[in-house]
Amino acid sequence: MIAELGHFALIIALGMALLQSLVPMIGSFKGYSSWMRLGRSLSMGQLFFVAISFGCLAIAFLNDDFSLKYVSQHSNTALPDHYKISAVWAAHEGSLLLWALILAGWTVAVALFSRSLPLVLTARILSVLGAISVGFALFLLLTSNPFERLLPMVPMEGADLNPLLQDIGLIIHPPMLYMGYVGFAVPFAFAIAALIGGQFDSAWARWSRPWINLAWVFLTIGITLGSWWAYYELGWGGWWFWDPVENASLMPWLVGTALIHSVSATEKRGVFRSWTLLLAIFAFSLSLLGTFLVRSGILTSVHAFASDPERGVFMLMFLAIVIGGSLMLFALRGPAMRKVAAYSGWSREVMLLINNVILVSSMTMILIGTLYPLVADVLELGKISVGPPYFNFFFVPLTVGLVIALGIAVFTQWKSTDSSLILSKIPVPLLLAIVSAGILPVYLATDFSYSITAGLTVFMTAWLIATIAADLRDKIGIDLKRVAKLSHSYLGMQLAHTGLAICVLGVGLSSAYDQTRELRMAPGDNAMIAGYEFNFSGVNPVDGPNFTAFQAQITVTKNNQLVANLFPEKRHYNAGGQVMTEAAIDPSLTRDIYVSLGEPLANGAWALSLQVKPFVRCIWLGAVMVAIGGLLAATDRRYRRRKKSQANNKVAP
Amino acid sequence: MNRIALFVPLMVFAILSLFLLKGLDRDPTELPSALVGEPFPSFILPSLANDQELLSERDLDSQVVLVNVWATWCFACRIEHPMLNQLAAEGIAIIGLNYKDQDQQAIQWLKQKGNPYLFNIVDAQGSLGFDLGVTGAPETYLVDAQGIIRYRRVGVVDQRVWDDEMSSLYQQLVGEME
Numbered sequence: 024m025i026a027e028l029g030h031f032a033l034i035i036a037l038g039m040a041l042l043q044s045l046v047p048m049i050g051s052f053k054g055y056s057s058w059m060r061l062g063r064s065l066s067m068g069q070l071f072f073v074a075i076s077f078g079c080l081a082i083a084f085l086n087d088d089f090s091l092k093y094v095s096q097h098s099n100t101a102l103p104d105h106y107k108i109s110a111v112w113a114a115h116e117g118s119l120l121l122w123a124l125i126l127a128g129w130t131v132a133v134a135l136f137s138r139s140l141p142l143v144l145t146a147r148i149l150s151v152l153g154a155i156s157v158g159f160a161l162f163l164l165l166t167s168n169p170f171e172r173l174l175p176m177v178p179m180e181g182a183d184l185n186p187l188l189q190d191i192g193l194i195i196h197p198p199m200l201y202m203g204y205v206g207f208a209v210p211f212a213f214a215i216a217a218l219i220g221g222q223f224d225s226a227w228a229r230w231s232r233p234w235i236n237l238a239w240v241f242l243t244i245g246i247t248l249g250s251w252w253a254y255y256e257l258g259w260g261g262w263w264f265w266d267p268v269e270n271a272s273l274m275p276w277l278v279g280t281a282l283i284h285s286v287s288a289t290e291k292r293g294v295f296r297s298w299t300l301l302l303a304i305f306a307f308s309l310s311l312l313g314t315f316l317v318r319s320g321i322l323t324s325v326h327a328f329a330s331d332p333e334r335g336v337f338m339l340m341f342l343a344i345v346i347g348g349s350l351m352l353f354a355l356r357g358p359a360m361r362k363v364a365a366y367s368g369w370s371r372e373v374m375l376l377i378n379n380v381i382l383v384s385s386m387t388m389i390l391i392g393t394l395y396p397l398v399a400d401v402l403e404l405g406k407i408s409v410g411p412p413y414f415n416f417f418f419v420p421l422t423v424g425l426v427i428a429l430g431i432a433v434f435t436q437w438k439s440t441d442s443s444l445i446l447s448k449i450p451v452p453l454l455l456a457i458v459s460a461g462i463l464p465v466y467l468a469t470d471f472s473y474s475i476t477a478g479l480t481v482f483m484t485a486w487l488i489a490t491i492a493a494d495l496r497d498k499i500g501i502d503l504k505r506v507a508k509l510s511h512s513y514l515g516m517q518l519a520h521t522g523l524a525i526c527v528l529g530v531g532l533s534s535a536y537d538q539t540r541e542l543r544m545a546p547g548d549n550a551m552i553a554g555y556e557f558n559f560s561g562v563n564p565v566d567g568p569n570f571t572a573f574q575a576q577i578t579v580t581k582n583n584q585l586v587a588n589l590f591p592e593k594r595h596y597n598a599g600g601q602v603m604t605e606a607a608i609d610p611s612l613t614r615d616i617y618v619s620l621g622e623p624l625a626n627g628a629w630a631l632s633l634q635v636k637p638f639v640r641c642i643w644l645g646a647v648m649v650a651i652g653g654l655l656a657a658t659d660r661r662y663r664r665r666k667k668s669q670a671n672n673k674v675a676p
Numbered sequence: 677m678n679r680i681a682l683f684v685p686l687m688v689f690a691i692l693s694l695f696l697l698k699g700l701d702r703d704p705t706e707l708p709s710a711l712v713g714e715p716f717p718s719f720i721l722p723s724l725a726n727d728q729e730l731l732s733e734r735d736l737d738s739q740v741v742l743v744n745v746w747a748t749w750c751f752a753c754r755i756e757h758p759m760l761n762q763l764a765a766e767g768i769a770i771i772g773l774n775y776k777d778q779d780q781q782a783i784q785w786l787k788q789k790g791n792p793y794l795f796n797i798v799d800a801q802g803s804l805g806f807d808l809g810v811t812g813a814p815e816t817y818l819v820d821a822q823g824i825i826r827y828r829r830v831g832v833v834d835q836r837v838w839d840d841e842m843s844s845l846y847q848q849l850v851g852e853m854e
Contacts, residue, residue, distance in 0.1 A: 257751075261751075264751055266751075297682070301685060315696070336700060339696055339697060339700065342693070343693055346689055347686065347689060350689050353682060353685065353686070354679075354683040354685070355682075357682045394692075396811075397696075397699045401695050401699055410749075410812070411749075541787075602758065621788045621789060622788065630787070630788035630789065632788070
């Protein structure tokens, strides 16, 4: 009964979405303000019914209603309750329902916080979001219904949730990621509404900026959580694999990052308008494309969800309408690409352009790397796969270029900057960076060798931090109390850029100094890695709620001082019979000690992987700083000054 | 001129869509069956256990074998490995093709995870992989006693793939031999 209620609620939500896509849009052309206002209530109604539908599916999971095919495939009576909830989005159908719920949520947020916008614009934005909702609701109902029953043969027990997904990281990673993906629907809707109305001035840019930032912050957190989860859950210490699904999330992130930068120029100087619109369309298009690639089974991936050509065809039609339609609109209505404001070589505009070129190039090369196997296959060039060497080959130099340009950009001003001013600011940070790059790697290396990777990494990080510090000093002197006087968007920017520096540090140093040994250890054996002594005391059986495990105890000491007791596990999940490695980690800012338990060997010995990973934690610390920076910038005071923003509307093109 | 430039993104997307549409009909894990029914390509490559020893396609002859393409850099191989151990324990002959890998790491891997392979062919340059049309690791070929490739699996061999697609063919080939 509950499942039918959920199904029915979804159908009503589809109806609401259909009305929401049509009524306010028609109203905006006819000038019926009551029709335009209806968008707001329709969006709330839609959220209400999607939420009921989602709630029903969650209740079906909690009640172990295995008459639902989706529940029986992804849950089990022994599964703890919090994993039963997260199992709702463990696979295709539930993920899509979560998509629809989040989209409805963003739509209501736009409806609530856009009261200061002109009614026509709001109506069109809500209409576009409603149209996207229609697409997703249809996709759910026609090809991926989570409420499908298995009658009359109801299974007694469910197949259980994939043990890899039974983890706190996986409870929050997909919702965060979807918040980001779907969040880009908002700037997309802003862009489409602007193209329809022909208004894309700095006021438009200012209205859309907080939404762009928020979606991007969620995506940043989502990707970070995914990487962190892969690191501690997959059990072998890697944190990024250039898997098609990871690439699918990185592409909208890179374009979103480019968008954040280009829209700032559009707001402040009225430049790059068509480019900004295009990026807003791209960011959401790539989110959709990512969903398509993952869901259609068109590419092989370790995230392998069941592939289904019917879904693929639907998704492709949806992509063609949304992306093709919006690009067609862009082609017909887009603002002519002409310079509206002059800027010279050393201006912030040019630096932002460099930023955009690098970010979009990175995205393009990832897109090519991800789709090349497909294109080659279609062109009968044979089946090929593109591996990490390709991605690293392009991504590393592009990142180096980005970081160097960023350091210079800090000192530039809008319109034009005196080149002698920039040249006078550069030497001190440059010197600091070169000196740090010369000294630090020698100090960090355990064997007096010099690592080029580490040198370059330290150079990049030091260069960024020194230039940011120099700029802060120019702004507020050395009186730290004056930090409070700086605007949120300035602080957010600097925090995010510092986060980038920290992240680069983590990536570079952890690759340069990673020490991994895979050993056969009998109880009582010792091993030395990077100055740490690992003592293996043996393995004990332990039981969890739905698994049994072998748990090893490893005592880590340094200079006879206890560092940590680590308990890696090898788990055997009862329902599905899968074996999982649960790594044990002793984290700290400067290094992680990472131990995972391999296979049992003869005579009570076990295979163990012992790793010391310097600064690996900085990767996620930096990424979190980037996200907080984005959030801080989104709360800048000027986005909340309604009256003033309305007054500025007159700066129409 | 400027207006035409605005159409460029649409064109790019249209071309991309064509590829996506064509790609939908293709299962990326499906075999491009060029080599199925053909003899295993000839090669002379060192053995992983002893790099002085050279192996060739003749070492595959006279029994039904699985040739498993693997590497330590391959994530899915980690998932597949326990299944190979299980098949080896059931007495199925598996030969490893260690693909574009480093010998020391590969030896370490086998020490740590168990060694399901009768022997391993070292294809450090990927030359045999090229002749086989390897798209990536893991890949598994079923080669009959005459050295003819009879089946190809791109991607992980798990219990389901084995039961549904490989087991009966394997038994049949073993039967043919006797």
